Amino acid sequence: MSDFTLRATNVHKTFAGPKGSSVAAVNDMSLEIASGEFVALGGPSGCGKSTILLIAGGLLRPDQGEVEIMGTRPYEVDSARRASIRAKHIGFVFQQFHLVPYLDALDNVLAPTLARALPGAEDKAKALLEKFGLTERRHHVPSALSVGEQQRVALARALLLEPQLLLADEPTGNLDPENADSILDHLATFAEEGGTVLMVTHDDRAAGQASRSIRMEKGSFAESVS
Numbered sequence: 064m065s066d067f068t069l070r071a072t073n074v075h076k077t078f079a080g081p082k083g084s085s086v087a088a089v090n091d092m093s094l095e096i097a098s099g100e101f102v103a104l105g106g107p108s109g110c111g112k113s114t115i116l117l118i119a120g121g122l123l124r125p126d127q128g129e130v131e132i133m134g135t136r137p138y139e140v141d142s143a144r145r146a147s148i149r150a151k152h153i154g155f156v157f158q159q160f161h162l163v164p165y166l167d168a169l170d171n172v173l174a175p176t177l178a179r180a181l182p183g184a185e186d187k188a189k190a191l192l193e194k195f196g197l198t199e200r201r202h203h204v205p206s207a208l209s210v211g212e213q214q215r216v217a218l219a220r221a222l223l224l225e226p227q228l229l230l231a232d233e234p235t236g237n238l239d240p241e242n243a244d245s246i247l248d249h250l251a252t253f254a255e256e257g258g259t260v261l262m263v264t265h266d267d268r269a270a271g272q273a274s275r276s277i278r279m280e281k282g283s284f285a286e287s288v289s
């Protein structure tokens with residue numbers, strides 16, 4: 064078993080552009096995150112942060128390089144096995160939430176059980192909604208929720224299957240300071256309880272909550288800030 068929750072080694076990803084052009088979104092990036100770390104990933108727009116997060120989460124195959132999540136290599140197995148690695152180990156919080164518009168908050172939180180059965184899922188989902196102050200909102204669809212509430216539903220959904228690794232892309236990007244602090248507190252608590260967090264953020268205050276900050280420049284690792 065690896066000591067690292069996540070390890071990416073010499074990862075490259077180039078996207079094809081129009082008229083035969085190409086964009087080297089991630090260029091020879093290596094990253095190791097130990098369990099219990101809360102890592103903030105910063106860097107300018109377009110430097111490859113979301114791309115490396117998708118690669119780290121088993122959602123986007125790199126052109127070259129290796130990815131290891133909890134000792135397993137998601138790109139060396141078939142897509143069904145890769146989906147089960149994701150469901151078992153990883154929670155995602157996307158910048159635009161990606162909630163299902165016609166499901167209420169409770170059913171959105173329960174959506175991951177489509178990928179992996181969870182005994183007592185409904186009680187667990189209700190407990191997460193309670194923890195995030197959303198009990199009164201559990202039967203509201205996303206369009207009837209505030210942005211901060213939607214983000215908390217997205218975080219509850221990411222936590223339902225008890226992942227070891229939480230990948231969050233600008234989880235506070237759309238939030239006012241109060242809602243942002245609430246999300247950051249929940250992420251920090253998740254890490255304190257032994258979970259691992261990789262959070263993309265432009266926000267120095269958000270990065271300040273992390274135990275380590277790293278910065279990308281043009282597709283690669285630039286510096287370790289702390």
Ligand SMILES: Nc1ncnc2c1ncn2[C@@H]1O[C@H](COP(=O)(O)OP(=O)(O)OP(=O)(O)O)[C@@H](O)[C@H]1O
Pocket residue numbers: 078079080086087088106107108109110111112113114115
């Ligand atoms: N599916 C795609 N097809 C083509 N190019 C892409 C694709 N996804 C990303 N890119 C390009 O790859 C580069 C890195 O994109 P990425 O989304 O990872 O940046 P980012 O650091 O997350 O930026 P931001 O802070 O604006 O979210 C950009 O130049 C982007 O235009």
Ligand SMILES: [Mg+2]
Pocket residue numbers: 112113114232
């Ligand atoms: Mg991005």
